[in-house]
Amino acid sequence: MxxxxxxxxxxxxxxxxxxxxxxxxxxxxxxxxxxxxxxxxxxxxxxxxxxxxxxxxxxxxxxxxxEEFVRDFVNPMFRANALYEGEYLxxxxxxxxxxxxxxxxxxxxxxxxxxxxxxxxxxxxxxxxxxxxxxxxxxxxxxxxxxxxxxxxxxxxxxxxxxxGIQVEKKRGTKSPYSMDANLLHISYEGDLLEDPAAEPEEDMWLWSVSPENAPDTPTYIELTYEKGDIVAVDGEKMSPATVLAHLNKVAGANGIGRADIVENRYVGMKSRGCYETPGGTVMLKGHRAIESVTLDRELAHLKDELMPRYASLVYNGYWFSPERQALQALIDYSQQYVNGKVRLKLYKGSVAVVGRESADSLFDANIATFEDDAGAYNQADAGGFIKLNALRLRIAANKGRKI
Missing domain, CATH: 3.40.50.620 (HUPs)
Known part of the structure; x- marks a missing residue:
């Protein structure tokens, strides 16, 4: 040039x-x-x-x-529940x-x-x-x-x-042999021992989380408060976006949560083995799916799940500023207008379990869903016609002798 x-x-x-x-x-x-x-x-x-x-x-x-990183990049991505190849946050x-x-x-x-x-x-x-x-x-x-x-x-x-005459640290000393990248969402490890996909990572490689085996024997309970799909408070205490993520990193890491060992497909064509620690993000994903489970319409939730792999690939491959990512984001953000409420989670030895969710915008109706007497809220006899109509094409094909 x-x-x-x-x-x-x-x-x-x-x-x-x-x-x-x-x-x-x-x-x-x-x-x-x-x-x-x-x-x-x-x-x-x-x-x-x-x-x-x-x-x-x-x-x-x-x-x-x-703050800009979490508010304008991490949070919008988590509204989409984005996971690349089912594992990478x-x-x-x-x-x-x-x-x-x-x-x-x-x-x-x-x-x-x-x-x-x-x-x-x-x-x-x-x-x-x-x-x-x-x-x-x-x-x-x-x-x-x-x-x-x-x-x-x-x-x-x-x-x-x-x-x-450039002044740099020349001795390896106790410096990690791995190539690492860290930000508020995660820390990654590549290279050295990890170039062999069959080799188990060394325990002292991990910096943000204790091993599940060494995590506390007593579970930690936390409550996340959501507004339009974003966490705005933890255990009732209002926090900024970056403060939320930093706090969740600390709490989840102390409970052995957030480790991943992945062989992923890079956009440039090769497979690459990497290890990641995303303690706060792991909790965020679990909590967000839980609050969506009671606030999202069924077909809207399923549409989001269908679009998520495409959204995740766009982020992974570098198309954040593309028109297709922005169009998907508009749909995702529209879906979040009623994603409000609280989720309670139990953190224990590497696992995150949902133990409660509540919302003023919940679509869950106990009067309809109950196994007890619903006082006529749902006519079970209607299900027979519903099933027969949905079976019609299957019955026609079977009558024609078509093999399944």
Whole structure:
């Protein structure tokens, strides 16, 4: 790419993005703006500012996006009950459109010509970042160093740091051998031992949850209050979206909840084994389906379930800003207008059980559903005609001798 004078880099302050910052300056002879997002990963972010300054970077953005992340990205996704391939709660996937959005906004604010990221050419994140950026600013240029350079090993990256005087932690020490990504919704683990799908994860790998075997012997009960499909209070205490998720992470993790070990199909074509901890999200999904069970019309609930895999794939593959995702979201959000009430859950040794649900908007009618005398609320004789009409096509086919 020619004519690039300024680039906005998604910057963590770690080895890869520190090298990328300097590499962009050297390769493109351009100014670099760094953007570091606090999405609840639980790390101190100010050191990233010092590292960026040490490399001569003048425009440094470090932003707390936790509330926006949960309010505008996590919560809408959980209204859809989204699960990718039946297991993955999309913790990494849902963070990428927000980062892409801010990269583009900062590019507009600073007059940058391009954005850059540290995603590799083998992963999904490159797709998610770039699809989001192009949807929001079609003419933006994207620099993906891992698709350009030959610094394809840790040793080469460290040698580059030595050559250019970049200060990074060079000793592995007690640092995890896994490639990890964390935000307020989850933490993921890939690489090292996990590259063998037959190998059981080491217990000390998990950071957010105790093992179910070591969880308390006494269950924990919690009550979630919902308004239009979103949790607004826990145990009667009103909380902001990010505070809700942080609290549920702590409570659920302490009860051994939220671990997943998955071999998933990446959008770029390969299968990948990953382990995930999503304690709060696991509770959120269980609670949301419970409140929907009493407040949603049957056919609307079934329609949502039919659309959910498509919605989950759109999030996983990076199409958050696509018209089809937004159209699905409009339907989903419309469905949530009566999803109000309370759900009680029991957390115990890795499991989440629904033990109660109540709502002023409930469609459950005990007078009709009862096994006792319903005082004429439901005429059981009507069921005979209903069954015969629904059996008509089956009886006709059988009379014609068609095999089942």
């Amino acid at each position: 020619s004519g690039i004078k300024k680039v906005v880099l998604a910057y963590s302050g770690g080895l890869d993005t520190s090298v990328i910052a300097k590499w962009l300056m050297e390769t493109y002879q351009c100014e670099v703006v760094t953007f570091t997002a606090d999405l609840g990963q639980g790390e101190e972010l100010e050191p990233a500012r010092a590292k960026a300054k040490a490399m001569g970077i003048k425009e440094i953005y470090i932003e707390d996006l936790r 999309l913790g990494t996937s849902i963070a990428r459109p927000l980062i892409a959005k801010r990269l583009v906004e900062i590019a507009n604010e600073t007059g940058a010509d391009a954005i850059s990221h540290g995603a590799t050419g083998k992963g999904n994140d490159q797709v998610r970042f770039e699809l989001g950026a192009y949807a929001l600013k079609p003419g933006i240029r994207v620099i993906a160093p891992w698709r350009e350079w030959d610094l394809n090993s840790r040793d080469k990256l460290l040698a580059y740091c030595d050559q250019h």
